[in-house]
Amino acid sequence: MARNMRLLIAEDDELVVLGLTLVIEQFGYDVCGIARTASEAVSLAEIHRPDLALMDVALADGSSGLLAASEISGRLGIPVVVCSAHATAADAYAAGASGFLIKPFGIDALAKAVLAAFRSSGSCTPLAAA
Template identity: 50%
Template sequence: MSAPPKLRVLIAEDEVLVSIFLTDVIEDAGYEVVGVARTADEAVALAGMHRPDIALIDGNLKGGSSGIEAAEAIARDHRTAIIFISGDSFLADAPAVKALDPVAVVEKPCMPDELVAVLAQAAERRARAA
């Protein structure tokens, strides 16, 4: 019997060191990172190419592009579980974020264990939706 396929994760994060940290934690937890986007447009394009199971999205991306708008497009066009990660503590209260019903809004900086737990919640949500 073969192992189940790894869940695919898209990262949308414009800070290089943060994206490296996220990639390491996600891959160490057994997930596959299918791409790292720096802008909202890149995130939407990568989601179209890779159809991720989970998208980990910063609320504010490079060049002032909106991670929220990227998440709206990705959630609308794909069955992707959305996790927001942001240094903005007010992001969780934004009406547009609440409307997306994300798995979680994680504040930066976050601990690896916290991120792994949220990824597990996203995986459970995906399994229930299947």
């Protein structure tokens, strides 16, 4: 039996984390970690080696999700989808992101961005998300 794809969420808004977690699990993925700061996101990515990271740009303590995205995608080779109401797609892609979502975004947009990131990395996806 194949394991579920694992996602790391880097987001400091608890309600957004709750909503993302519920939707991600409905897609058939597992949430392997939740980070509130950029340094915590990098640390959790090193420990858990998720298949994908969902990264907000403005994290707790004024830390930058773009810097974390750059390290997670560059040094660790983990695809990142950046989610932001403040950054641009150009900012996200310059940081090495595989995808970009403008907040607020819908479930369909999230599903498409996650699937596209998995496809571009060569990963398999659960049937529930297809």
